[in-house]
Amino acid sequence: MEQKEVFLKSEGDKWFERNKECLNGVPKPYEFYKIYIKPGFKILEIGCSCGHDLDYFQQYYNCKCYGIDPSKDAVEEGKEKYTNLNLKVGTSDKLEFEDECFDFVIFGFCLYLVDRKFLLKTICEADRVLKNG
Ligand SMILES: C[S@@+](CC[C@H](N)C(=O)[O-])C[C@H]1O[C@@H](n2cnc3c(N)ncnc32)[C@H](O)[C@@H]1O
Known part of the structure; x- marks a missing residue:
């Protein structure tokens, strides 16, 4: 079975x-x-969790x-918690967005x-959805 199927399934x-309790407590190099x-x-963000x-x-x-992640639970919880975000279930190899529609793409x-x-x-998908320049 492919890894992406394993992630989508369970x-x-x-x-x-395993990680949701500490996701907000980990200091990140946002600066x-x-x-x-x-x-x-x-x-x-590709692999955005919640x-x-x-x-x-x-x-x-x-x-x-906008964010995608194979975890239905993470996406569901994120939609409830952060109502200003646009989250959906998905994997990195098939991004359901139009060409050149993002200014910045993060691999989470x-x-x-x-x-x-x-x-x-x-990588092709990230490049496809990223605006030129
Ligand atoms: C190490 S976690 C990082 C989560 C979050 N970005 C962070 O930094 O806290 C990796 C995330 O990638 C997701 N993931 C696994 N396979 C993926 C794939 N093929 N495409 C997109 N995301 C994937 C996992 O479900 C998980 O939420």
Whole structure:
């Protein structure tokens, strides 16, 4: 079975269950993004879990935030908790967004979980949805 099927079926939810209590408590190098992100940017996080990092970008950079993750539980909880985010269930190899519609795309520490055979497709998809420049 492909890794992405495992994550869609159960492992995404299991990861979320194991980690959800501490997702907001982990200090992240958000300052690092300052040089790349401008207020109002449209951002996509691939592997966003419940969208806890996107919530930061929404609040502090006033960005329009979108996220995908294979965990139905994480996406469901994120939709309830962060109503300003646009979250959906999905995987990195098939992004259901139009071409060149995002200013910034983040891989949310998920590339190590992507099936090797979908790695190039994953990079192509990120490039496809990212605006030129
Ligand atoms: C290590 S967690 C990181 C979550 C969050 N971005 C963070 O930094 O706290 C990796 C996330 O990637 C998701 N994931 C696993 N396989 C994926 C895939 N093929 N495409 C997109 N996300 C995936 C998992 O469900 C999990 O939520």
